[in-house]
Amino acid sequence: MKALLSVTDKRGIEEFAKGLEALGYEILSTGGTLAKIKEAGVSVKGIEEYTGFPEMLEGRVKTLHPKVHGGILYKRDVSSHVETVKEHGIEAIDLVCVNLYDFEGVLKQKAPREAMIENIDIGGPTLIRSSAKNYKNVLIVTDPEDYEEILTKLQKGEVEEEYRMELAMKAFSNTAYYDAMISRYFQEETGKKSKYFTIGMKEEGKLRYGENPKQEAAHYTDPYVDSYLSDFEILQGKELSFNNLNDLNTAAALCGELHKQGGVYAVGLKHATPCGVAKGESVYDAYEKCFHADDVSIFGGIVAINGTINEKTAAKMNEIFLEVIAAKDFSEEALKEFSKKKNTRILKIDFDKMPVDMDIKYLNGEVLVQQADLEEDDKWEVVTKKSPDIEESLDLQFAMKVCKYVKSNAIVIVKDGVTLGIGGGQTSRIWALESIFNNHPDVDFTGSALASDAFFPFDDCVREASKHGVSAIIQPGGSIKDQDSVKACDEKGISMVLTGSRHFKH
Structure with a gap:
């Protein structure tokens, strides 16, 4: 029996190699992995010695050889496969333990492009995919967390086909995650988007439950963010x-x-x-x-x-x-x-970091992807006779920033840099506003600033706000009845600013 070990993450590899050797495996290895397990006293053969072909091109070509992939891929129960490998002097490789170049690590370090390219693994994913494809005959090991369980199963002779397939599933998931990171990198570097939207996520852990106790849930992270x-x-x-x-x-x-x-x-x-x-x-x-x-x-x-x-x-x-x-x-x-x-x-939390410029919604098999709503509302147009003063302008800006994070229909009222009321998630804009006044009957709204995430279809919000002393309003505008709201503001002595930028949040 032969096992090929070639890992970047070397946690536990010495003990794993010792365990395999004790079970009678002949160990093949490469580079740093070979040196580490040899230091641990394990008898190991270098891949160059095994293939009779030297490592070349700065390590880009090591395991890409018929003697390696033939020994992994041939079907042990197909006579033509057995005859072919025998004819070419190819021996079976029964276990492959591989993990990949640390592309994720250099990505987080914001390494220069040349370093990123050199950390794209070729031989590793090929070994993993070859082994996982032939999982019935080859154990593919990609996670150091599995070493102990695999050794135990091998010692007991209890490596069932279902378990082999589970390891293959992990292996293909590993390479898919890896390729998704590389795809994202090239899209960012070129400034172009592929028609294939690939985003790899890594599980951080299971959660006790989802929004409700009956729902299973887990926490995943995006390595690119x-x-x-x-x-x-x-x-x-x-x-x-x-x-x-x-x-x-x-x-x-x-x-x-x-x-x-x-x-x-x-x-x-x-x-x-x-x-x-x-x-x-x-x-x-x-x-x-x-x-x-x-x-x-x-x-x-x-x-x-x-x-x-x-x-x-x-x-x-x-x-x-x-x-x-x-x-x-x-x-x-x-x-x-x-x-x-x-x-x-x-x-x-580090609030100096930048937010993510992408928003994703999963809809029963359909995925919507959009830019995040991060642009500043810097195109203010005062459309009323009265202009907001400095304090009102600051409150309007503050109110609109809060409004962006409130479910539509959204209304936010602010005074002196403090929210006096937030109304959101209503199917009618006037209801969102009325909910504020109904829920805060003892608040003095005199001289406050009001923000709306979208235009006023009627002048009812302006007239309701005026009853409670609101003195300035900011909204995107764009309704065919904008002038009705402007006229109502002028009648009530309220200033109104239009931004031309809507902030729906559904």
């Missing part, structure tokens, strides 16, 4: 759930977008929808304003803050139940305070 959620650090708390991660995505994205304007911001979020957002003079001030913006909805929600949380802020946050608290950093005293509520998830 380096954004807010790529490498956040969990400092405390229970395992993150499906809903936690989904909510965190929106909270981090909104907080990150506001962070780029400068200043300290706190984002309170529930069910992937902002419930309170505020700019503050300090972290404590921002959180307190965010909390009081909606002290009902924030309970059991998520808070993201683009600053360092101190002990005073932590103590204030501990007054209620919060599922997740994400911040740029935490003082030692704050972490000690949070330790009083050990189940609260405490996360450290």
Whole structure:
């Protein structure tokens, strides 16, 4: 029996090779793998010695040889195959252990193009695919986590065909993931998109359940993305759930977008929808304003803050139940305070990172892919007699940024850098607005700024807003009845800005 071992990830390879040798396998190997297992005292033959052909072209050609692939691919139960390999002096290779050049690692390092190209493995994927295709006769091993189980099964003589096929499944999944990364790299480098949309994802772990306990779920990451959620650090708390991660995505994205304007911001979020957002003079001030913006909805929600949380802020946050608290950093005293509520998830996030410029929706076998809604609304047109003053302009800008993260139909009202009310997910725009006033009957909206994610089809929102003292409105415009809303604003002394840019979020 022969086993070919050639790995980039060398975790556990010495013990695996020793185990195979003890089972009577003749070990073949290449390069660094050969040196490592030889150092461990395993008897091993170099692939050049085995094939009688030297490694060449700076290592690009090592295992691409008929004596290797013939020994892997021939069907042991087909007489013509057996006669062919015998005629050419080819011997069976019964186990292949391979993992690939670290393309993912150099991708994360943002290596220059030449280094990226040299880390595209050719021989490795070929060995894996050959072995996996002939899984009935060849054990294909691609994951060091499987070494112990494979040795146990070999020792007991219990390597069933179903298990062989499971290893083949892992192998093909491995090469598919690898090729997806390479495809993405070439698309980014050329600035062109292929008609084949390939995106490889790696499982980070199983989740306890999905949105509801009856739904299975897992967490996958995209190796090509380096954004807010790529490498956040969990400092405390229970395992993150499906809903936690989904909510965190929106909270981090909104907080990150506001962070780029400068200043300290706190984002309170529930069910992937902002419930309170505020700019503050300090972290404590921002959180307190965010909390009081909606002290009902924030309970059991998520808070993201683009600053360092101190002990005073932590103590204030501990007054209620919060599922997740994400911040740029935490003082030692704050972490000690949070330790009083050990189940609260405490996360450290880098808000200086850039958001992902891609949005994907999976629809029962159909996939929609679009650019993320990241462009600034910089084409303001004042269409009313009254223009917004400086404070109103800042609040309008703030309100529209929040509005982008609220489910349509979305209305956001802001004053002095704090949300006074957020209405979203309604099938009518006027209902979204009315929900704000109905849910916040004690709030003084005088002098506030209102943002709408899409145009007003009628002037009803303007007239309703005017009853509560709203003084400035920002919206995309584009309705055939825009002038009705403009006229209503002029009648009520409200300024209106049109951006020409809609922000639907479905």
